[in-house]
Amino acid sequence: MSGITEAYIAYAIMLGLVIWFSRDLLTSISTLETELEFLSDEQPKTAEEE
Amino acid sequence: MSARTLLSARGLVVDRGARKVLRDVDFSLSEGEVVGLLGVNGSGKSTLLESLAGLHPMTGGSVQRNDRGFETTVRDSEGQRGDISGFGLCLQTEGMSGDETVLERIRGACRVAGLADNSEALNEIISEWGLGHRADDRICKLSGGLRRRVAVLSAIVPVALNSEPSVVLLDEPSEGLDQSSRGQLLGWLRALAMRGHGVLVATHDPEVITACDRTVTISETSELTSKVQESNLEHTNLPDPSASEYHRELVAWTWRLERRNPIDTIGRGVPALVALLLAFTLSTDIARSSENYDLLAALILTPAFITAIVTPAIIKRLAEERAGDWWRAMTGASSRGWFSIMGVSLILPLPIIYISWFVIADDTALEAMNSDVMLWLWLFAFLIIDLSVAASALHLMVSDLTRAGAVAGILLQLVLIWPFLQMTSALTSIMSNGMSFELALGEPIADIAIAWLTVVLLWAMAVIIPED
Amino acid sequence: MNFRDSGYALTYLGLAGIVFVAILGLEYAPGLKPCTGGGCWGAPEAYRILYLHVPFAWCSFLSFSILFYGSLMWYLKRSEDAWVYFQSGSDLGVIFGLGVITSGPIWASAEWGRPWDWGDMRLNSFALLTAVALFLVYSRQSQPDTQQNRDTLSAVGLFGFALVPITAGATTWWDTTHPEVLIVESGETLGMSPEVRSFLLISFGLMCILFTGLLILSNKRYRLAAEVSSRKNELDQEAIS
Numbered sequence: 136m137s138g139i140t141e142a143y144i145a146y147a148i149m150l151g152l153v154i155w156f157s158r159d160l161l162t163s164i165s166t167l168e169t170e171l172e173f174l175s176d177e178q179p180k181t182a183e184e185e
Numbered sequence: 186m187s188a189r190t191l192l193s194a195r196g197l198v199v200d201r202g203a204r205k206v207l208r209d210v211d212f213s214l215s216e217g218e219v220v221g222l223l224g225v226n227g228s229g230k231s232t233l234l235e236s237l238a239g240l241h242p243m244t245g246g247s248v249q250r251n252d253r254g255f256e257t258t259v260r261d262s263e264g265q266r267g268d269i270s271g272f273g274l275c276l277q278t279e280g281m282s283g284d285e286t287v288l289e290r291i292r293g294a295c296r297v298a299g300l301a302d303n304s305e306a307l308n309e310i311i312s313e314w315g316l317g318h319r320a321d322d323r324i325c326k327l328s329g330g331l332r333r334r335v336a337v338l339s340a341i342v343p344v345a346l347n348s349e350p351s352v353v354l355l356d357e358p359s360e361g362l363d364q365s366s367r368g369q370l371l372g373w374l375r376a377l378a379m380r381g382h383g384v385l386v387a388t389h390d391p392e393v394i395t396a397c398d399r400t401v402t403i404s405e406t407s408e409l410t411s412k413v414q415e416s417n418l419e420h421t422n423l424p425d426p427s428a429s430e431y432h433r434e435l436v437a438w439t440w441r442l443e444r445r446n447p448i449d450t451i452g453r454g455v456p457a458l459v460a461l462l463l464a465f466t467l468s469t470d471i472a473r474s475s476e477n478y479d480l481l482a483a484l485i486l487t488p489a490f491i492t493a494i495v496t497p498a499i500i501k502r503l504a505e506e507r508a509g510d511w512w513r514a515m516t517g518a519s520s521r522g523w524f525s526i527m528g529v530s531l532i533l534p535l536p537i538i539y540i541s542w543f544v545i546a547d548d549t550a551l552e553a554m555n556s557d558v559m560l561w562l563w564l565f566a567f568l569i570i571d572l573s574v575a576a577s578a579l580h581l582m583v584s585d586l587t588r589a590g591a592v593a594g595i596l597l598q599l600v601l602i603w604p605f606l607q608m609t610s611a612l613t614s615i616m617s618n619g620m621s622f623e624l625a626l627g628e629p630i631a632d633i634a635i636a637w638l639t640v641v642l643l644w645a646m647a648v649i650i651p652e653d
Numbered sequence: 654m655n656f657r658d659s660g661y662a663l664t665y666l667g668l669a670g671i672v673f674v675a676i677l678g679l680e681y682a683p684g685l686k687p688c689t690g691g692g693c694w695g696a697p698e699a700y701r702i703l704y705l706h707v708p709f710a711w712c713s714f715l716s717f718s719i720l721f722y723g724s725l726m727w728y729l730k731r732s733e734d735a736w737v738y739f740q741s742g743s744d745l746g747v748i749f750g751l752g753v754i755t756s757g758p759i760w761a762s763a764e765w766g767r768p769w770d771w772g773d774m775r776l777n778s779f780a781l782l783t784a785v786a787l788f789l790v791y792s793r794q795s796q797p798d799t800q801q802n803r804d805t806l807s808a809v810g811l812f813g814f815a816l817v818p819i820t821a822g823a824t825t826w827w828d829t830t831h832p833e834v835l836i837v838e839s840g841e842t843l844g845m846s847p848e849v850r851s852f853l854l855i856s857f858g859l860m861c862i863l864f865t866g867l868l869i870l871s872n873k874r875y876r877l878a879a880e881v882s883s884r885k886n887e888l889d890q891e892a893i894s
Binding site: 137138139141142143144145146148149150152153154156157161162163164167168170171174175177 | 659664668671672675678679697698699700702705706709729744748751752755756759760763764822842863867870871873874877878880884885888
Binding site: 283331 | 767769794797798893
């Protein structure tokens with residue numbers, strides 16, 4: 136047994152982790168930017184305004 | 186035509202320990218009325234409201250509800266509990282898990298009440314109540330005042346969107362609410378009555394009392410004094426009712442929270458992993474010969490067994506802010522059974538049993554042992570899942586105690602050693618002689634059947650007995 | 654391009670770099686001879702795991718250093734920026750720590766025939782470090798964002814960092830089966846050729862680029878999240894008043 140299969144599995148896990156994390160980071164930055172833009176324009180409704 | 190009675194209590198007697206909190210109480214709530222439940226602290230307002238929700242065992246009397254035109258027993262002193270549909274309930278504490286988001290909570294309450302999703306109406310209501318920017322935030326991130334708004338909304342929205350006359354029970358809803366939300370609450374109470382729903386609100390708040398059509402004052406000796414009054418408050422315009430739709434919301438709720446905060450999987454997986462590594466270390470000193478198969482079988486099954494007996498996360502989730510009481514009131518008679526099933530370890534037993542097998546049984550052992558083991562290992566994983574249902578029911582039983590945290594509940598779990606030993610015996614037989622379907626004592630299928638029956642029996646006892 | 658935006662470029666460059674390292678590491682990098690002066694290897698090809706495993710381990714030490722910085726600064730200054738570093742450090746600690754404790758046992762089971770060694774302090778303390786980081790990530794998300802909770806979690810962050818020197822020194826202080834501290838120790842005893850060492854350093858260099866990119870982006874995320882949270886608090890106040 137040379138261990139090459141194990142090497143491929145380990146590489147896949149490590150690459151998967153950093154790629155998934157990078158993707159998650161980029162998605163949440165863009166979501167937060169959109170949310171901040173939306174919140175900047177928002178005015179809450181209160182009972183007095185009804 | 187006189188108004189239909191939506192909720193009634195007859196001869197209600199409720200004890201709390203040695204003290205009688207409610208003595209022979211008769212009460213009724215009709216369609217189209219807002220009733221204020223008044224009384225000094227300790228007079229039993231909350232106990233009456235919660236008993237009407239079916240939350241307390243009764244020494245005498247019964248609570249009936251007109252549910253979609255049918256007279257149904259919410260609970261009686263005989264322990265009977267009917268199958269009721271969701272209604273509106275706001276307890277004095279929030280009754281919500283902090284891991285739910287605002288929108289999920291209110292939508293979930295509507296689904297429990299058997300309503301189809303109406304995102305447009307919900308978003309509009311959430312915005313009107315000043316929670317639009319918080320719709321996707323977890324409840325634990327909100328301030329106390331905002332959490333109270335969510336708790337109140339999850340009681341009144343499901344009823345407001347219901348086309349059939351339904352019931353709302355509110356315990357001190359204005360406590361912790363800011364002035365503007367109080368104003369909104371009063372408008373909503375009037376609007377709910379206009380739509381034909383019945384509202385019972387236990388309160389000390391004079392402002393809330395102005396929204397009532399009738400007040401009922403409960404004395405310390407449980408005497409009720411009723412007084413009719415007129416409310417001139419303006420009603421809010423409610424959204425149109427939603428269509429009916431059946432949901433299995435408790436399942437969705439459990440799964441959603443676990444995905445968001447996997448304390449169940451981690452809480453079970455970590456001890457199982459440690460057990461696996463210890464089992465492996467121990468197994469290295471054991472010769473892989475047939476006389477040691479019983480020991481090896483026990484080591485292979487131990488990590489998965491540990492995943493099953495660990496306290497399920499649902500126990501903690503139900504204990505948070507009395508979320509369990511809210512669900513108990515909503516799901517009625519079937520709540521305990523469903524909680525025990527929702528507390529099961531579904532994900533881990535199968536992979537853990539196979540990992541244990543591969544880690545503990547080395548190459549030489551694999552050659553010597555019967556090849557049927559690989560073929561039938563899944564059966565043991567399913568037995569562990571069964572065992573986990575019983576374990577979860579036992580944990581639920583312990584959690585009913587007033588100070589559940591002060592009890593060593595794990596001692597009760599030791600009773601599950603018996604089915605575990607039967608499983609070990611079955612696996613040992615398969616390792617030595619292969620699978621056999623002969624129904625005789627000592628044969629694997631008989632051991633498996635005994636283990637399964639023991640588990641079912643334990644589960645049934647833990648679920649049925651406490652309800653009676 | 655300002656400094657914060659450079660996070661995107663560094664992340665993309667770093668990702669491309671480690672994919673490149675993975676291809677080279679699996680296909681072209683020098684492997685091991687089954688037997689060298691230091692002894693024989695049970696699974697010489699599994700040795701290739703080291704080209705990512707070791708840089709991952711070093712990056713997780715870096716993550717914990719950042720977590721330590723964030724925790725300490727939070728204690729000293731109670732500054733929002735310190736909390737941003739705390740959050741980034743714990744996130745990165747989980748990602749790199751998980752990479753190490755999953756790839757390690759895969760290598761170990763190929764090489765030693767068993768995935769874990771209870772006597773090996775480095776393995777155990779690394780698992781503990783990752784568990785601490787995971788605890789911090791989940792706890793942060795599930796708790797209200799109050800000063801008391803931040804104090805408690807940053808205390809756990811400081812405790813986590815105290816484990817780092819123990820982990821790093823573990824192989825020196827305890828006699829274990831885990832390979833000696835690579836590079837620092839003589840390569841000869843492990844049969845590590847200069848080519849292997851150079852390749853490992855290239856891999857670590859590229860991993861550092863990725864790490865820097867991820868750190869900048871993660872800080873950006875948490876600064877944005879703080880802005881969003883502050884705006885929501887303003888809206889809460891407006892709704893109440």
